[in-house]
């Protein structure tokens with residue numbers, strides 16, 4: 011059975027990260043920049059308010075957009091009266107299905123390599139309503155206030171049709187198999203139900219997680235303009251190249267006719283892809299002949315931009331007396347629409363986290379009439395680890411075994427469902443280091459045993475895990491100038507996570523230039539590469555592309571040098587960047603500065619572009635970031651209030667490129683995990699599919715008072731099979747946190763909460 015699911019193994023030299031590859035020249039580093047806690051290169055710009063975000067680009071003659079949202083989940087528009095709206099002073103256009111230009115649907119995210127659309131429904135092409143909150147009119151005004159006022163005056167009535175907006179009703183109609191990135195999520199190895207029934211120790215429980223809505227600090231926004239058939243969009247995007255191509259499909263253009271910039275993004279988390287507001291703003295701009303700025307209101311984000319589905323998950327574990335798993339069952343149901351592409355793949359962690367004699371994994375999909383759900387902060391893993399890691403804690407308690415010890419007893423030597431070797435896995439070290447630092451030995455295994463006044467104190471842990479991905483399409487351009495500066499251009503994204511800083515460090519180290527002489531340019535679809543800032547893969551994707559460009563640059567420079575150069579006769583593999591030039595490793599005499607090489611060749615600059623090699627490493631190795639989460643909570647016996655008092659994340663994510671920005675990413679993920687554990691919940695009215703809490707006043711996220719000092723540590727063991735030795739650090743921080751909190755709550759007060767969020771009513 012393992013053979014049956016094993017991916018095609020590709021022959022790759024075991025000591026190289028890519029086929030026929032060379033050792034990463036980072037090993038020849040000399041400046042000590044790799045891993046250094048360098049402060050953000052974009053920090054000063056942001057602090058001074060000089061970093062320009064999507065809704066801050068000025069445009070001549072620009073107008074402002076406001077949207078009107080439907081109030082029924084399904085049906086058709088019966089009557090539409092825009093007269094009062096059009097009469098508002100300063101209103102430039104009211105666009106509805108009656109006057110919108112003809113457009114194709116958005117290409118659905120993951121349906122092809124550059125598709126970025128959250129759904130593939132027609133946008134304002136007819137009188138149909140597909141979800142409660144769907145935009146049914148766009149108003150353009152000379153001011154935002156005029157547009158907003160007019161939007162409130164659009165009169166509309168609907169002929170509602172029968173719709174499916176309750177999860178139970180959707181399930182009763184029948185579910186379909188979940189498919190993620192073209193692959194089924196169903197996996198069976200052996201007869202897990204039989205093994206479970208025969209196991210001497212078992213847990214079998216159902217866990218629930220609610221819907222979540224996206225709440226990036228920066229609202230979704232775009233400032234855009236047409237010049238003939240050329241469209242420029244200043245967007246808030248985590249996929250500029252995908253965006254340019256996808257918008258071109260919608261409007262029947264060549265992708266080169268769409269230029270997307272996104273120099274800074276105030277958080278994406280999976281949501282800053284292509285949604286209806288982009289298409290509507292561009293269509294209205296075309297119709298009005300004016301540049302348009304659209305910035306969704308906070309409510310608008312809840313209505314237009316998809317979030318995370320709810321899940322119902324069963325986890326059943328059967329174990330022998332020594333704790334080893336005979337059966338690992340993780341199955342369940344999620345909600346989707348007929349027009350989106352993300353069945354929350356909550357079984358992904360269970361594929362590789364533990365050894366087990368048998369497996370049964372499955373995600374089924376129930377279809378609802380609602381806003382399309384989408385990627386959100388470790389889709390799959392964040393809620394999947396809640397169920398899986400809670401169940402392991404339940405089993406450990408049942409067996410009177412330390413939960414860390416139970417996990418270590420089931421530590422797999424190779425990927426348990428594919429049979430592939432792990433590229434690098436040091437989760438046991440992460441657990442041991444974390445346990446020591448956190449003081450795990452102070453935990454009393456008996457729930458409710460530790461008390462401070464009316465506060466019950468407990469500790470819990472859970473495994474964090476997120477796959478290593480590297481998507482194809484990476485490319486980079488390096489331009490070296492005679493004054494000894496380098497510019498590295500990649501169509502990548504800075505969403506606040508420190509990309510520009512870490513990549514400047516790496517490029518400077520590779521080229522042997524000080525950081526001040528290297529500029530990492532990103533956020534522009536005209537730069538090389540198709541690089542998604544998602545799946546925690548951007549760092550590896552950029553890294554592989556920059557490595558390729560560096561090799562090409564060194565080769566091009568060596569072609570320029572003449573007989574009189576000390577570098578004459580050397581090949582790209584023989585040299586490294588150092589001291590502002592090229593030099594032979596271990597041979598101080600054979601060196602020439604970039605300035606000298608270009609001057610002698612009579613060139614002002616040298617630009618090279620190269621593509622990253624295909625991501626074959628993921629086919630040869632099972633690659634994942636790992637972590638161990640430790641949580642201490644205090645549960646108030648009188649009020650049920652839960653306070654997280656201490657938290658530690660102990661990570662094993664390969665080489666850490668920047669200790670400061672990586673620590674911030676880990677912490678940020680953990681803060682989101684605390685929200686997932688304790689407060690986040692989209693209130694979805696199952697009678698009519700309306701999201702009832704579309705604001706940060708009623709959709710609760712952690713604030714400073716909710717977050718203790720978060721400690722993070724890491725192994726810093728380079729992964730020999732990823733470019734730069736680094737795996738992703740973006741999403742792993744949120745994984746495992748829900749279970750760590752739930753397990754700590756159980757240890758504190760003896761209440762096992764299997765439905766997130768753990769609000770105080772569930773503890774009374």
Ligand code: MOS
Nearest residue numbers: 279280387544545
């Ligand atoms: Mo992330 S949810 O892959 O942007």
